[in-house]
Amino acid sequence: MANAAILDPAAAGARRFEGEVAVIAGAGQGIGRATARRLAQEGAAVMAADLIEASAERVRSELVEAGAKAATFAGNLSELDNCRALMARTKDVFGRIDVLVNVVGGTIWTQSFQYYTPEQIEAEIAKSFWPPMFLCWAVLPYMIEQRAGAIVNLATHAVASRYRVPYAAAKGGVIALTTSLAKEVAQYGIRVNVMAPHATQADDRVTPRNAGIALAASELPPEERAERDRFFGDGFVGERVGEFLELEIPMKRFSRASEQAAAIAFLASDDASYITGQVLPVGGGATYPF
Numbered sequence: 001m002a003n004a005a006i007l008d009p010a011a012a013g014a015r016r017f018e019g020e021v022a023v024i025a026g027a028g029q030g031i032g033r034a035t036a037r038r039l040a041q042e043g044a045a046v047m048a049a050d051l052i053e054a055s056a057e058r059v060r061s062e063l064v065e066a067g068a069k070a071a072t073f074a075g076n077l078s079e080l081d082n083c084r085a086l087m088a089r090t091k092d093v094f095g096r097i098d099v100l101v102n103v104v105g106g107t108i109w110t111q112s113f114q115y116y117t118p119e120q121i122e123a124e125i126a127k128s129f130w131p132p133m134f135l136c137w138a139v140l141p142y143m144i145e146q147r148a149g150a151i152v153n154l155a156t157h158a159v160a161s162r163y164r165v166p167y168a169a170a171k172g173g174v175i176a177l178t179t180s181l182a183k184e185v186a187q188y189g190i191r192v193n194v195m196a197p198h199a200t201q202a203d204d205r206v207t208p209r210n211a212g213i214a215l216a217a218s219e220l221p222p223e224e225r226a227e228r229d230r231f232f233g234d235g236f237v238g239e240r241v242g243e244f245l246e247l248e249i250p251m252k253r254f255s256r257a258s259e260q261a262a263a264i265a266f267l268a269s270d271d272a273s274y275i276t277g278q279v280l281p282v283g284g285g286a287t288y289p290f
Helices: 030-041 053-065 080-094 118-128 130-146 165-188 222-232 239-248 257-268
Strands: 021-025 045-050 070-074 099-102 149-154 190-197 200-202 205-207 279-282
Touching (some): 030 045, 030 099, 080 130, 099 130, 130 165, 149 165, 149 257, 165 190, 190 257, 257 279
Parallel strands (some): 190 279
16 A cells, blocks of 8 residues: 555455455444455455445545545435445446445344334334345446456344344345345356354444444333343443353454454455355354354
């Protein structure tokens, strides 16, 4: 890079994305931000897309200050028109799209399924299922035209956990999207894979991948609150969820966002050139159902 700044030292000088363009959907924080830094460190020009413009701009500034090429897109990626606009802007700015990473999504509520309202179920699906579906659909014309591309979707270990049934179902759908789409587009030189993270450490504190999960309403039955609070604490996610999740992780620690980004970078790179339609769990040895 122009000023030799280090965005991700774990890249160890690798330049697997030299001359390539990567769209990171959900780049504003956590795993998305770490992925933008890793791919830029390895030579990619990055389109940082996020719902919150200020978050996307922060990431863009970090990358540009380090000598990378970067631009931003702000919009709700649960909406198809925004997904189309994101791809069109990327093509206009950078001329091509080589990599799409779909980090966007995350749990909103945590509670037993019978206490979800229909509106909450729809909101969970809208946040975690429609963005990767629409983003994959929107990027295909560009990748098919150039007969090359790599897509990495994010799933979760929550597909085999509790208190997040709509979120788990959405991510199960993302896995099916990936495995089916991979078979269709392999003929065009496009690979599609899934990285499945577990709990991730970000901003110097241990949280689930989506920090600040909103918990259920206070009118839940007392027995439901007591059971749920054993794992999630009162209010926002706190230390008790960390204790719960640590029981699932044989390595006895939470991942760093940069570790999840490293796995994404592998799947998106030519090092994984003969891998498509696969799920890569990155959970410190936690059991994964696939």
